[in-house]
Amino acid sequence: QEPPLGISKVRELFDVDPTTGEITVRGQLDYELDDSYEIDIQASDSGAYPLRTDKSVTVIIKDMNDNAPVIDITSLSNKISEDSRPGTTVALLSITDLDSGVNGKVISFVKGAVPFTLTPSIQDNMYAVPVLTSEKTFRVVLSDVNDNSPEFSRRLYHFYVTENNPAGGSVFSVRAFDRDEGDNAQYSLSKTLARKVYEVFELDSLSGQIKLKGTLDFEESEIYKLEVQASDKGQPPLTGRCRVIIKIKDVNDNPPEIEVTSLSSKVSEESKPGTVISLLSVTDKDSGINAKVILHVIGDVPFELKPSYKENIYSVVTKGFLDREQVPQYEITIKATDCGKPPLSTYKSLNIQISDVNDNSPHFSQNPLQFYLVENNVAGSTIFSVRATDNDLNENAAITYHIMRAMSGNDSPSSFLNINPDNGQISALKSFDFERVKTFQFHVVASDSGSPSLSSNVTVNVFILDQNDNAPVILYPLSSNGSAEGVEEIPRNVNAGHLVTKVRAYDADIGYNGWLLFSLQEVTAHSLFTLDRYTGQIRTLRSFTETDEAEHKLLILVKDNGNVSLSATATVLVRLVAPKEAFAASDVKSSSRADEDNNVTFYLMITLASVSALFLISIIVLIAMQCSKSTDYTSKYLQETNYDGTLCHSIQYRSGDKRYMLVGPRMSIGSTIVPGSQANTLVLPDRRRTSEEVRT
Incomplete structure (x- = not known):
């Protein structure tokens, strides 16, 4: 038996995959014929007695713009009068489109330069893409009327x-x-x-x-x-x-008239009083007393009128000194009044531009200038710029810049800085290292292009900001062959909390970049030892037993707190010995360390004094510069107390809308500076006692 017509049509247009159930299109769909289809799907299993389920799926067809508009002429007037008014109906058109929605919306217009237009009954907007068009042409004949002029x-x-x-x-x-x-x-x-x-x-x-x-x-x-x-x-x-x-x-009734016979529309600001800028001629078409004219300048301007030896001829002259920077132009109003009754008057305006002379030096809005530069800058790139202004005009205000050379050529900033003479952009010819140079000063000279040239200079203070570019350096443990490894011997009978040793390290950076943290990466027995993350002290967690190994290996990781953390590792071997052997080894080790400490004590004191002095000088300079600024740039100093050990004492300050932190050593009793620490790492001395420990 043949399937119903609807089912047959569905089978012609759609397929269903018997395995996956995916429905696909196999025939040509046409929205204008059918905008939806009902598909009956049957699913059955493969059991001995197959079970089935039926499901109806509705497929909605979306319209596409595949039909062009159709234009039909329903009414046409082949001949209209020449005097027909705009809006007269010439023809009625029917425009249809088989598509739907935006695809069926149509915009109609008349092509060509003809005096006709289309007036749609309903105004629609067209959004269909792509656009399909149709055209219809018809002829209209005009009748002749009113073709003669008066x-x-x-x-x-x-x-x-x-x-x-x-x-x-x-x-x-x-x-x-x-x-x-x-x-x-x-x-x-x-x-x-x-x-x-x-x-x-x-x-x-x-x-x-x-x-x-x-x-x-x-x-x-x-x-x-x-x-x-x-x-x-x-x-x-x-x-x-x-x-x-x-x-x-003619009848007599005329006011005076002013004629400008000569005018210098531009006057130099260095003109002396009495300089002539204009000549005026005054006339009156009347006669007798009605033609007698009196002139004067209106308003408080640095100009006045001087009569000439010729009648009714006047000159406009300066009566004071001019300053273009205060008043760049003047509008001089001259009033002429005749002597008739009633008197008649007239007015004349002269526009005078004051030309510039080079009487102003370049000016920096702030002196001195402070700039903050992060170390490791790219050599050759622009690091900051200076700008001066000049109240003059044109070449008198065209400013060029150069760096003032110091007395010593090698130490002069001009040897490692370059300035663009046109815009004041300053680039560094080398990369700066905070650990070597923390601040420097130079002078920039701004000169205009006037003749003679005028100039001024500004002091520029540059402060180098630290980056985390130095990895931690481990001082202890350090063996004779240079590897970071040390051996510690302790008696088996120590109690929990016993100080085994202390890992010493320093970082050449400052602030958080030099703030070191210690962590225990590897250990043979996690239950025996602990590591203080701030001080690097290794202590026992419990007492040792006879079953504990005689030797334990600890891998210590030391890292800083920079944005990109840098680190170093050290290995400590802890050996458990009899109490007498431990005391003997401790005496030998103490003697050896005492000799080493005696050798470096002198250098440590010099380093401490130098670094502390440099740090204090930097703080004093910053305070002085910030105090000299306006209220908007007032610095605020906040002391922040941190940990001892490898932590530092920091001072925060604000300049404008930026915050900065300077970090130096925070001294405590018995603390010493590790050589090469650049004043940012403190290591407390390791003090051990036989029966008890002192926490530092």
Whole structure:
């Protein structure tokens, strides 16, 4: 029996893997035909009596943009009037798209430079990608209307009017004719005329009469040129034009006039009082007392007027010294007033730019400058920069930089520093080592390019900041062949907590980079020994028994607290002996260490004194520099107490928004400095007693 039509269609389009149950597409799907399918899946096991389960799966088909829009013309006007207004319907179009959602949304427009557009009934936005398009072309024929412009009887009209004619009277009339039927002309003045024309004249839009709207002024204008246009009522309206020339008869009513005959728009700021910057000519078109003019400068400016030997000629001169840095430009306003009744006045403004001279040295906003540089910098790269400003302009403010050479060429910072002369960026020619150089000072000179050149200098203090670039060095245990290994003999009858020995180490770095921690990496018997992580002391955890081995090997790891920790290892061999043998070995070892300590005591004292002095000097210099700054850069010193042993005493300080820590030795009774420790590692002396120990 044949399956139903729907099941047959599903089998044509989909497959199911009998093993995995994966459903795959085998035929061509079409959203426009079916947007979903119901697939019945049956699963059965392989038992003697197979058991089955049925499940229906619904597959939803997503639409894709595979159908182009279709344009149908439902209505068309093949011929429309020439005067049809915008928005007139020419044709009705039906635009459809078989797709759905954003794929079925359509945007329509008219192609080409034609005076037609589409007005959709519903405005939609198009988002479908890719875009499919369709085109439809049809022809529209326009009928002819209103193609004749109004014409005046003459192209040019002349007439006269006196200056004191009263406003409101008619002075002239114009008339235009239109060959089109039923279209009466309307008159107006052209919109491109001078503003004064509209203030003085007005035109009756129906009769064409030109009327006097305002007062006339012969001295202002002896003649007025009007352009009159006549427009019909067609859509769009057509226009004809004519020119009207009106000549004015004179009446006396004029204010003074100021003419600038010479002007120096730029004046040097080093100009002396009395320097001429401008010449003025003053005239008045009136006569007699009405033409007599008085001038003066308005406002408090360093300029004044001086009359010339010629009548009505004045010079503008400086009356004080100029400073461009305070006032870079002036607007000088000059008032001219005639002696008529009432007096008439006029104003003139002169814009004067003050040109620069090199009268300002480069200036550093802060002196001295402090910079903090992490050691191991890349040689040749920029480490910091200095910047000076100059209140002058152009080449007078163009600053170049160089490092001032010291008296000693070898020790001069200029031998290992380089400065970009244009931008003040300073690069180091070598990499700095905090353990060798902690601070240095130099001077930078900033010079402008003026003539003569002016310069100033700034003191630059550079503080090198420590990096964790030194691994811990183990001083004890250390055997004769140089390997980090030592042997300790202790009696079997010691109690728990007995001090076996102490691992001594130092780190050339400071602060947390030189803070050493000890850990027990390997030990033959974990229940016998313990290691203090801060002091390096090895002690017994319990008393020894007869079954305990006679020799034990301890592997000690010493590491610092840098961001990338560095470490070293040492091996300690602990031998258990009879009490008498232990005392004899202890005496020999004490004598040997006493001799060694006597040999280095003198050097340790010198090292301690030198390092302490250097540390104190650094702190004093920092305090002095921070105290000399403004409130924003005030340093705050906080003492922080740390552990003895290999820990250090630290001082934290803040400069601006940065925090720094200097670490030096924290002295306690009986403490000594390990040689080469750079004042950052303290090791307490190992004191042992026969029957009891003293914790240090």
